[in-house]
Amino acid sequence: MADEFQDVNRAQYLWLTLLSRTSGELFCVGDDSQSIYSWRGAKVGFLRNFPREFPAVKTFKLEENFRSTSNILDASNAVISFDPSRIEKTLFTRRGKGLPIEVLGFSYATEEAAAIVREIGRRAATGVACHDMAIIYRQNRLSRTLEEALLHARVPYEIIGDVGFYRRTAVKDALALLTLCAWPDERRSDEAFRRMANRPPRGLGARGLGKIEIEASAGGQSLCAAATRTRLSPRCAVALQGFVQILRQIGCREGESLGERLTGLLEATGYLDMLRADDSDEAATQRENLAELIELAQGFRRVEHLLEHAALAGGAPGEKGRDRVQLMTMHRSKGLEFRHVFLPAWEEAIFPGAMSRNPGEERRLAYVALTRAMEQATITFCDYRQGGSSRPSRFIDEIPLKNRISSWNHGRNEPRQSDGRWRQVDQELNALGL
Numbered sequence: 001m002a003d004e005f006q007d008v009n010r011a012q013y014l015w016l017t018l019l020s021r022t023s024g025e026l027f028c029v030g031d032d033s034q035s036i037y038s039w040r041g042a043k044v045g046f047l048r049n050f051p052r053e054f055p056a057v058k059t060f061k062l063e064e065n066f067r068s069t070s071n072i073l074d075a076s077n078a079v080i081s082f083d084p085s086r087i088e089k090t091l092f093t094r095r096g097k098g099l100p101i102e103v104l105g106f107s108y109a110t111e112e113a114a115a116i117v118r119e120i121g122r123r124a125a126t127g128v129a130c131h132d133m134a135i136i137y138r139q140n141r142l143s144r145t146l147e148e149a150l151l152h153a154r155v156p157y158e159i160i161g162d163v164g165f166y167r168r169t170a171v172k173d174a175l176a177l178l179t180l181c182a183w184p185d186e187r188r189s190d191e192a193f194r195r196m197a198n199r200p201p202r203g204l205g206a207r208g209l210g211k212i213e214i215e216a217s218a219g220g221q222s223l224c225a226a227a228t229r230t231r232l233s234p235r236c237a238v239a240l241q242g243f244v245q246i247l248r249q250i251g252c253r254e255g256e257s258l259g260e261r262l263t264g265l266l267e268a269t270g271y272l273d274m275l276r277a278d279d280s281d282e283a284a285t286q287r288e289n290l291a292e293l294i295e296l297a298q299g300f301r302r303v304e305h306l307l308e309h310a311a312l313a314g315g316a317p318g319e320k321g322r323d324r325v326q327l328m329t330m331h332r333s334k335g336l337e338f339r340h341v342f343l344p345a346w347e348e349a350i351f352p353g354a355m356s357r358n359p360g361e362e363r364r365l366a367y368v369a370l371t372r373a374m375e376q377a378t379i380t381f382c383d384y385r386q387g388g389s390s391r392p393s394r395f396i397d398e399i400p401l402k403n404r405i406s407s408w409n410h411g412r413n414e415p416r417q418s419d420g421r422w423r424q425v426d427q428e429l430n431a432l433g434l
């Protein structure tokens with residue numbers, strides 16, 4: 001028996017057919033509309049071609065949905081109906097129409113994030129538990145603005161399957177490079193040096209680093225300053241000299257913005273090339289996060305201000321075990337369900353992604369994301385994001401007008417009581433001018 005059959009890869013498929021050869025029996029459960037892992041080898045064709053491969057197959061369509069209201073299901077059905085290769089099926093529910101999907105536009109991502117967080121606070125005040133609300137986004141980098149809004153408003157949250165933006169490896173590496181570049185001769189950059197001296201590899205091992213540490217202590221210098229005076233293997237010495245030179249040169253470029261300086265550092269030190277040479281999904285995500293940090297850095301004049309911001313915004317998102325809003329990428333949301341789902345950044349070039357190698361899979365992601373919602377789904381988009389103007393995702397247009405509204409569903413189906421603890425959300429966001 002195989003579950004999630006839409007996401008099997010060739011090896012798994014061969015194993016399954018071999019295992020079932022003796023008995024001639026194979027029971028598979030899957031939904032081809034939810035195949036979202038082609039980038040790691042899944043082939044939806046194995047499910048779609050199953051009746052041809054196994055002509056004696058018996059197919060049972062599970063079309064009754066026990067999770068979502070019919071507004072959500074109709075919207076999901078409409079979006080996936082544009083995939084001509086899907087196995088025909090129409091979901092239905094006995095849960096009633098429910099509330100229409102909210103589709104809301106904003107000017108900027110900060111406004112969008114503040115509006116979502118304000119709404120989360122409002123719903124929490126009417127008795128919805130935080131863990132019943134999820135924010136589900138297409139790109140991992142999109143969590144940053146949302147995290148910051150949640151943190152400012154003191155709404156507890158957790159990121160499923162990931163750490164917060166400022167705790168991600170590439171972001172910590174980039175901030176370490178900026179620290180080194182700003183203070184190469186000060187001991188406050190030592191930790192950054194330990195982190196980045198051999199990243200990408202420059203032939204510096206534990207022994208070499210130990211020698212630099214001794215040299216630095218003896219001369220009362222920073223590790224960065226001591227690195228060029230320490231006797232190391234010729235290859236490592238040359239590589240480290242080059243690294244330190246880049247840091248010093250870029251550190252002197254007064255006319256450049258912080259974003260430009262960071263881009264220069266990531267390019268010249270070979271950090272971006274290291275990520276580009278890695279074709280894994282993880283490396284692509286790290287590059288996206290760096291792009292987000294570069295964009296953020298443009299808004300700061302001094303390195304110390306950016307580092308301060310990162311230290312504050314990188315704080316713990318709330319105590320473990322507390323009732324927390326759930327944040328995750330669309331891929332991570334597979335198999336989960338929430339009473340309320342917020343879907344930000346439904347914009348062309350982000351969703352569907354401009355670089356997407358598989359447009360059909362983007363559509364299936366839209367289907368997965370929408371069908372996570374039990375009671376309410378909220379889609380948002382912005383006019384400006386990631387350094388340019390943007391326009392609403394084509395998937396929004398595909399949702400029938402009868403299943404959506406372009407405002408909040410305020411006032412419909414809501415209990416009257418209000419929990420005053422959540423007034424702080426509005427106050428904190430107002431104080432920030434959001």
Ligand SMILES: Nc1ncnc2c1ncn2[C@@H]1O[C@H](COP(=O)(O)OP(=O)(O)OP(=O)(O)O)[C@@H](O)[C@H]1O
Pocket residue numbers: 031034065066067334335336337371
């Ligand atoms: N026969 C049933 N009666 C009532 N509720 C059901 C029944 N079957 C499933 N459910 C409920 O419907 C929801 C979805 O079920 P489940 O997660 O098993 O579906 P699924 O097909 O794996 O969904 P997906 O693949 O979209 O994540 C769950 O809340 C589950 O408790």
